[in-house]
Amino acid sequence: MTTVTDAVLSRMSARAFTDQPVDSALVRRILTTARQSPSGGNVQPWHVIVLGGEELARLKAIMRDKLADPRAKGDGPEYPIYPRELGEPYRSRRFKCGEDMHGTMNISREDKASRYAFIAGNFQFWNAPVGMFMLIDRQMGPAQWVDLGMFMQTVMLLAREAGLHTCAQEAWTNWHKTVGEFLGLPPERMLFAGLALGYRDESHPVNRLRTDRAALEEFATFRGL
Ligand SMILES: Cc1cc2nc3c(=O)[nH]c(=O)nc-3n(C[C@H](O)[C@H](O)[C@H](O)COP(=O)(O)O)c2cc1C
Secondary structure: OOOHHHHHHHOOEOOOEOOOOOOHHHHHHHHHHHOOOOOHHHOOOOEEEEEOHHHHHHHHHHHHHHHOOOOOOOOOOOOOOOOOOOOOOHHHHHHHHHHHHHHOOOOOOOOHHHHHHHHHHHHHHHHOOEEEEEEEEOOOOHHHHHHHHHHHHHHHHHHHHOOOEEEEEHHHHHHHHHHHHHHOOOOOEEEEEEEEEEOEOOOOHHHHOOOOOOOHHHHOOOOOO
16 A cells, blocks of 8 residues: 555656556546645635647647747746745755756756757656646635645645656746647636656656755754654
């Protein structure tokens, strides 16, 4: 049996998936269970659009065309993914994560073309057979964004229980207009992130990346316990 600890410790962001399809009933079951995620006032601010099969193929084709031009800048992010001046220690952590990821594939900092080509895989959902978009209404503030984040983590842990892997993808905000048009989003609904779902490609070097974490003492303070 998968324990919660197993799911938490085995979850990682997979950036290469096999073609093995994911059963539609399984995706429905994961989302049905994930709706038990908590949210302030039980407002349940999450909205999800799941793409598979022909629909996913259609979006992937659009994105492939757009990204064929290495000068393609995207639509610009709809929200700032990071603060403008990301201070320490966050800045170094972010840098290390990127370097370690490219390092798994021996892609150097100077090799911009290979970096671009790899990062473009975000917009193919890293070849996953299921791509989800996590959406939230524009009226919602930071507290509801937290709720959406918890919902996403619940989906990611349930995916592990089912033998699946995931990758959360805020990179999609850079193409929010393209995605919004494709999905026919109403103006009040905003794209937060994508979520790739599928079976991890065990042979791809990028999936060997294991990110580190700061020690307990660095982020937690105990008083009276
Ligand atoms: C909300 C959110 C958005 C993310 N967006 C992306 C993304 O666009 N592309 C990507 O490759 N990874 C993305 N990630 C994955 C993070 O880089 C990853 O979670 C982090 O480096 C820790 O590694 P791990 O997930 O393998 O433990 C995202 C993660 C979260 C939680």
